[in-house]
Amino acid sequence: MAAESETPIGDWLVLVSENYSPLDFMLVADNFDRFLWGAVVTLELTFLSLLIGGVLSIPMALARAYRHPIWNGPVWCYTYFFRGTPLLVQTYLLYFGLGQFEAVRESFLWGPILSNAWWCALIAFTLNTAAYTTEFLRGAIVTTPFGEVEAAKASGMSPATMVRRIVLPSAFRRALPAYSNEVIFMLHGSVIASTITLQDIMGVGRWLNGRYYLAFEGFVTAMIMYMILVFAITRGFKLWETHWLGHLRARTETLAKPAVKAAALPGASDFR
């Protein structure tokens, strides 16, 4: 069942793992490559859905924030529906629900996309995250400081230029801390892929438990892998925030010193 090993320490590990440890960790080690492939599926689904959902959410958030006469209503309905129902139900509807209909199975979408569990998961996750991102991006756009908008108008920007140069960059910065939560929720939500046959991290954990009739090993391994991913994501966002929101931090240096140094730099004369 567990790995054959050549070193005494290895033998000892196998012995402890099989006989004394509450968890058979050698079994996990033997199947670790499966868990890594599972991590690939998890990361693919999470980040592709965040990317596509994020891009979709920008025009929808603008339509909501500026109360577009045609699109505001439909987008509101869309976000209301997808934020008001569980992701599991949405995924089941797409995967098991649509497959029940002859017309769907005959359609051109069935072969390449809807018959495939990976695509079903990606579509459900994308629609879900787009709905959440739309709403908090809308909130960030609405709270753009009026001074910034006024300044943009005063310098003669067209509405489109103003949105592109002033409103969206400013809204993204304000939405960034909230967005890190959405990314982590999406990563956690991606375990739903395992319920529609996909072998993501959770799917591999369930496979291991099912294959060897275990209760914990697969889930504990999955849990640790998710924790590592969440840790990496929070660190990533910390760095991103210092990069993007650096100008908002309280200043600790005096202004005079850098100004003196700047004068000595070559090229400083260009600003005379």
Next chain:
Amino acid sequence: MNYKKIMFAAFAVMLAIGVGSANAGDKLRIGVEGAYPPFSWKEPDGTLKGFDIDIAMMLCAKMDVECELVEQDWDGIIPALLAKKYDAIVASMSITAERKKRVDFTNKYYNTPARFIAANGSGIEVSASGLAGKRVGVQRGTVHQCWVEKAYPDAELVLYGTQEDVFADLASGRIDAQISDSLQGLEGFLNTDAGNGYGFVGGDQDDLECMGEGAGVAVRKGSEDLVQAFNNAIQAIRADGSYEALSMKYFGTDIYGAGS
């Protein structure tokens, strides 16, 4: 303590069988699945029905203990037994060497072969090369998963939580074939509306290592008395004809298989 309860139940069982007069004071909890027709399924009103359920009730009656059915998803059915959520599993569980590492089994209470099912005219050939690259659905944590991984390693294995989901995806065309118990496949799928246009492919799939020696009742390790009580009860319902009557009612044939 739970352990004492079980010992008490087992003791009561022994008395009931040995002396034939005692009645049990405590309930024996039996884990069942409820998503594996015709062996077990759930009626719209929530009651459990099926061959496994009836067998469990008959065994309990023979042992003269009061039983309580506990529903449990398949892929957690052994862990839940070990966690003492119930004391025995009557859920068409095949007796295999791999499972014997975790639980003890009674003698078999039926043995039917496993077979593949695919769409009529799919041209699928049941062989290592014939199934290579084909999407084959199985229920996670079953003997069929073990068998496909062992005998058809080049097939693309697709794992499901319940057998009903396997049939749903076979009917919608997401998988090319599936393997399950032949009787279960016949009654649970082929003889239903959804199974129109599907049929068995290949012959009986048999393998002692993966498929085991038939379905038995699983109990926690060290429950020798309970095993003995179940074995006596299985023998008793075989001897008095009630087993055969039940089997005929469900399947029109005696599914006990060869041996005594």
